Structure formats: C-alpha cells, structure tokens
Amino acid sequence: MFSFLPNSVLQMSTIFLSIVIEALPFVLLGCLISGALQVFLTPERVKRWLPKNRFLSILTGSILGFFFPSCECGIVPIVHQFVKKGVPVHTAFAFMLTAPIINPIVIFSTFIAFGNSWVMAGWRMLGSFVVALIIGIWLAYFQKESVLKEKISQKIETSTHHHHEIAGIKTNKVKRFGQQTGHVLTHSIDEFFDTGRYLIIGGLIAAGMQTYLPTRVMLTLGSTKILAIVIMLILAFTMSLCSEADAFIGSSLLSLFGTAPVVAFLVFGPMVDIKNLLMMKRYFNGRFIVSLIALIAISVIGFTLFI
Numbered sequence: 001m002f003s004f005l006p007n008s009v010l011q012m013s014t015i016f017l018s019i020v021i022e023a024l025p026f027v028l029l030g031c032l033i034s035g036a037l038q039v040f041l042t043p044e045r046v047k048r049w050l051p052k053n054r055f056l057s058i059l060t061g062s063i064l065g066f067f068f069p070s071c072e073c074g075i076v077p078i079v080h081q082f083v084k085k086g087v088p089v090h091t092a093f094a095f096m097l098t099a100p101i102i103n104p105i106v107i108f109s110t111f112i113a114f115g116n117s118w119v120m121a122g123w124r125m126l127g128s129f130v131v132a133l134i135i136g137i138w139l140a141y142f143q144k145e146s147v148l149k150e151k152i153s154q155k156i157e158t159s160t161h162h163h164h165e166i167a168g169i170k171t172n173k174v175k176r177f178g179q180q181t182g183h184v185l186t187h188s189i190d191e192f193f194d195t196g197r198y199l200i201i202g203g204l205i206a207a208g209m210q211t212y213l214p215t216r217v218m219l220t221l222g223s224t225k226i227l228a229i230v231i232m233l234i235l236a237f238t239m240s241l242c243s244e245a246d247a248f249i250g251s252s253l254l255s256l257f258g259t260a261p262v263v264a265f266l267v268f269g270p271m272v273d274i275k276n277l278l279m280m281k282r283y284f285n286g287r288f289i290v291s292l293i294a295l296i297a298i299s300v301i302g303f304t305l306f307i
Contacts (some may be wrong), residue, residue: 008211016207020199022242023275026071027199028192033078035188039180054090058136061091062129065099071242072100072270073199076279077191089147090140094132097296100243100270101128110266113247114254120247120263123307127267131299138295147288194282199275206240206274228261229304233297236269243270260307268300 051057075096082092100106102125110121139147232253241249246269250262272293280289 012207012211015210016203019203019206019240019275022245023071023073023199023203024196026073026242027077027196028188029071029074031074031077031188031191032184033074033081035184035186035191039183039187050087050091054088054140055137057088057091058094058133058140061087061094061136062098062132063102064095066102066104071244072273072276073242075099076276076283080283083148088140089143090136093139093292094136097132097135097271098128101125101267106243106247106270109244110247113251115251120250120259120266123259123263124247124266127263127300127303128271130303131267131271131296134299135292135295143288143291145285145288147284149283149285199279201278203240203275205278206238210239225258225260226301226305228257229264229301232257232261232265233268233300236265237273239269240273240275241269246270260304263307264300264304267303268297271296271300 051060079092079096082095083089107121107125110124111118114120236246239246239249247266250266253265254262277289277293284292
C-alpha cells in the first residue's frame, strides 16, 4: 500500500509508531497520577510530610521513586504537579531523575538484560542517585530563580488561593468519592491532551534522528573513553527509549563501548530525551532547562569517568 514511499520514510514511520505506542501507556499513567495529586495532595500535607532540612528532602525525593515508580515518559506531568502543590523543586527533580531508574521493574529488566548480573544495575542505580543529589543540591542552594514559566507560576498562585478559599468554606464537609474521581479524571484528560502533543512531536523528531542521523559514524568516533561517553549520551537522547527497554539496547552496545559509556547511556537516557525535553518546555523556563540538561550531562560524564 505504501510501497511508493522511500524506505527511509517507512523506517521512520515504524520507529515513530513504536516510540508512541511504547510511551502512551506510561504518559497516560503519569497523567492519572498527576490528576490524583491535583485532587488529593494539598500544600498543607506536603509541608507536613516532607523533612524541613533541604538535604534530607533531596534524599527523600531520590528514594521516593522506588516506592512510587514512574516511567520517564510520564514523569514530567507528575513533577509539575508536585511543584504546583508546594513540593520543593529540589525534592521534585530528585524524584524525577531517580524514579525512572530505581523502580523495581527497571532494576529487574537491567539485571536480565546484562545476563543476570547486578553489576550494571548497581552502577545504574548509583549513578542516578549521584546525579539526583548533585541536581538537588544545585536547586536547593544555588538556583534562586523560579524554574516555572511565568504563566504557570501565575496559574499556581491563583489555584492555591482558590484552594484555600474552598477549604475555608467547606471546612467540615467531605467530598464524595465520586466527585473526587470525576475531578481526577477531568484533570488527567486535560493533562493527557496537553502532554500528548509533545510526545507526538518528540517521537517524530526522535524517529527522524534515528533514521537519518549517521549512527555508524558516531559508533566509529567513540575511540577514547570520554568521547565514547559523549557519543552514548547523544544516542540516549536521540533514541528516546523507555527505561524499561533501554537496558537491552545498552547490553548490545557493551562490547563496542565498554562499561562506562553504557552506564552513561543507561543513566542519562531516562533523565533527558527528546520527549522529556519537549514536555519540560511546556512547564519550565528555557534557561532553567538548558542549565539542568548541561549539569545532568556533566554529572553523568564525571561519574562514569571514574568507572
């Protein structure tokens, strides 16, 4: 039926569909969680649950991903909702960086992909914690500007004010479960359609880069350790794989690049890829995103150079 199209276009279409089909369930799950957070998580609860100490708060966010797993495909809406509800930025982003890596499914898939060995899974988890710690400290102690776009910040202020007004009026009234479920679904649907378009655009760009970017050239460039690590960061970014599946690709590259570059691939990919970048662009200001990605890349390179 589509035989008149060039092979490269057909290949790109196949890759695009595989990316979208693989990511959609996780984006939907992320949006459902985001909707639940919108309804049930109040700023008062956040302040009560989180440690006051900023460093302990970073550690809490980093560990939370194990008990509250989420694929990177749907993590951005959750993080946005965390920040919107008063979770400190350093805690929210520590969670964002570790959750797609330290959750049990990803740990087990990494273990299986590398021949039932815990070595790569261990390096991967350790790397995610190190990077999350560095980013968390940067956000907690050095990042002074707002990370959110100005329009988003204004919406949050309005939403928070409105929430307090409602709380004051309905102090002794409990919402029915059906009403709460309706609110969750409404927020989830809105979030899904807002986020979904960025997934489509990101998937299209990733598919195009995988099809037309000369991967063989990049493979031959990885002659030195640091260059191989950089090449693997680029591959991780352009391939935009889900963290549940990227270990199997990484294992196939182990003989070509060695341990350190593959660990860089496994750590950097779930933290920064094309899909995430476009989703982050919706909520967070551009200068912050550039600084965040640069610091993540430097942290990953620094960590893997010691392996």
